Amino acid sequence: MSPASASADKTERLLNLILALKSARRPVSKQKIRESLPAYAQASSDEAFDRMFERDKDELREMGIPISTTVLDVLFDDEVGYRIDASETTLPAISFEPDEVAALALAARAWSTASISGAASAGLRKLRLSGVEIDESVAAGAEPRIRTKEPAFEAVHAAVSALQPITFGYRKNDGELTTRHVQPWALKNWHGRWYLTGFDVDRADERAFRLSRFEGAVRRKGRAGSYAVPTDHVPEVALEAQLPEPEGTAVVRVRHGRGHTLRRHAVRTIEVDERWAEIEVPYRRGTTERDIVALGTHAVAVSPPELVDGVRAALLAVAEAHQAHEGHEAGSGSTVQGSTRSGAPA
The missing domain is CATH 2.30.30 (SH3 type barrels.)
Incomplete structure (x- = not known):
C-alpha cells in the first residue's frame, strides 16, 4: 500500500469512528465498534484491533476531540462504552467577512450530491441493527456532496x-x-x-x-x-503539459479581486487604477478567450486583435442565445422580464 493510500485509509477510519461515536445516543462497547466499522472488522486479530483502536483514541484526543468512557453495567465494571458528546465538540458562533462568505458559497455549490462514504453508512447501519440508538441529525450534518453535470x-x-x-x-x-x-x-x-x-x-x-x-x-x-x-x-502539471503552445502574449484588463486563473499565469501586471489591473498572459487560442468570457464584465480583452475578435464573437453568441430563449418563452405565452447587457471600461 502506498503512503498516500495508507494516509487516506487512516483518515477515513478516524472520520468513521468520530461519526459513529458522535451519532450514538448512548456509549458503544468496543466489541460493537469493531463489528460495525469495516476498518476494525478487518483487523487480523484481537491484539491488532486493540492496538489500532487505542492509537486512534489517543490521536483523536490529541486533536481535542473528547472521547468519554462509561461503565456499561455496574455489575461488570470491566465492560466500558465510548461516546463523543456532540455538545463538547460544537463550535462557537463564527462570523465571516463578505469575501469569506462568497468563498463558502462557491464551496457549497461545488459539493452537493454524494452522501457519506459507504464504509461510514455501513457502520452506522450495523450499529443501529445491533440496538445502538443513532442520532440521525448528526449523521446528516456530515454528508459532503458533489454535483457535476458529467454523466461519467x-x-x-x-x-x-x-x-x-x-x-x-x-x-x-x-x-x-x-x-x-x-x-x-x-x-x-x-x-x-x-x-x-x-x-x-x-x-x-x-x-x-x-x-x-x-x-x-x-x-x-x-x-x-x-x-x-x-x-x-500532480494533476495540474499533467494538465498544463497538454495545453497547446502559446501563440504569443495576450493583454487583458481585469477587475481587482477577479480573474485569479488568468493572474496565475501573468508574466506582467500593471495597476491601472483603483478598480482595474492590466496583465500579460501567454495567449492560447480558444483557452484564453474562454477564460475571459467566463469573467463577464470583470475582464476585457485588449490585444492581440484575434483575441478581441474571439471574445466579442463568443459574447455575441451568448447574447443571441439568451434573446432566442426569451423570444421562445414570450411566444409560448409566458411572461418574461429581463435583458442581456454587456459592458466594458473605456
Missing part, C-alpha cells in the same frame, strides 16, 4: 478511489471517437471543467481526459487495487 463522473470517481482500470469511449479534439484503456489516477476540476488524469495503457504514457468528452458507459477493466498512483503525480 460517478463511475470515474469510484474507479479513482478503488484504483481500478477502466475503458471508455473518448471524443478527441478532431471529433474522432476512440476507445481508451486507462489506469485512473486523479480527478481534477481545472478551469471550470472536470478532468481525469491517469496512465493510458495503449499509449504507455500519462494522459489527461476531459469528462465532457466521454461517450457511452465507463466500464471497469481489471481488479481494484491492481496498480499504484505515482507518489510524484
Whole structure:
C-alpha cells in the first residue's frame, strides 16, 4: 500500500469512528465498534484491533476531540462504552467577512450530491441493527456532496478511489471517437471543467481526459487495487503539459479581486487604477478567450486583435442565445422580464 493510500485509509477510519461515536445516543462497547466499522472488522486479530483502536483514541484526543468512557453495567465494571458528546465538540458562533462568505458559497455549490462514504453508512447501519440508538441529525450534518453535470463522473470517481482500470469511449479534439484503456489516477476540476488524469495503457504514457468528452458507459477493466498512483503525480502539471503552445502574449484588463486563473499565469501586471489591473498572459487560442468570457464584465480583452475578435464573437453568441430563449418563452405565452447587457471600461 502506498503512503498516500495508507494516509487516506487512516483518515477515513478516524472520520468513521468520530461519526459513529458522535451519532450514538448512548456509549458503544468496543466489541460493537469493531463489528460495525469495516476498518476494525478487518483487523487480523484481537491484539491488532486493540492496538489500532487505542492509537486512534489517543490521536483523536490529541486533536481535542473528547472521547468519554462509561461503565456499561455496574455489575461488570470491566465492560466500558465510548461516546463523543456532540455538545463538547460544537463550535462557537463564527462570523465571516463578505469575501469569506462568497468563498463558502462557491464551496457549497461545488459539493452537493454524494452522501457519506459507504464504509461510514455501513457502520452506522450495523450499529443501529445491533440496538445502538443513532442520532440521525448528526449523521446528516456530515454528508459532503458533489454535483457535476458529467454523466461519467460517478463511475470515474469510484474507479479513482478503488484504483481500478477502466475503458471508455473518448471524443478527441478532431471529433474522432476512440476507445481508451486507462489506469485512473486523479480527478481534477481545472478551469471550470472536470478532468481525469491517469496512465493510458495503449499509449504507455500519462494522459489527461476531459469528462465532457466521454461517450457511452465507463466500464471497469481489471481488479481494484491492481496498480499504484505515482507518489510524484500532480494533476495540474499533467494538465498544463497538454495545453497547446502559446501563440504569443495576450493583454487583458481585469477587475481587482477577479480573474485569479488568468493572474496565475501573468508574466506582467500593471495597476491601472483603483478598480482595474492590466496583465500579460501567454495567449492560447480558444483557452484564453474562454477564460475571459467566463469573467463577464470583470475582464476585457485588449490585444492581440484575434483575441478581441474571439471574445466579442463568443459574447455575441451568448447574447443571441439568451434573446432566442426569451423570444421562445414570450411566444409560448409566458411572461418574461429581463435583458442581456454587456459592458466594458473605456
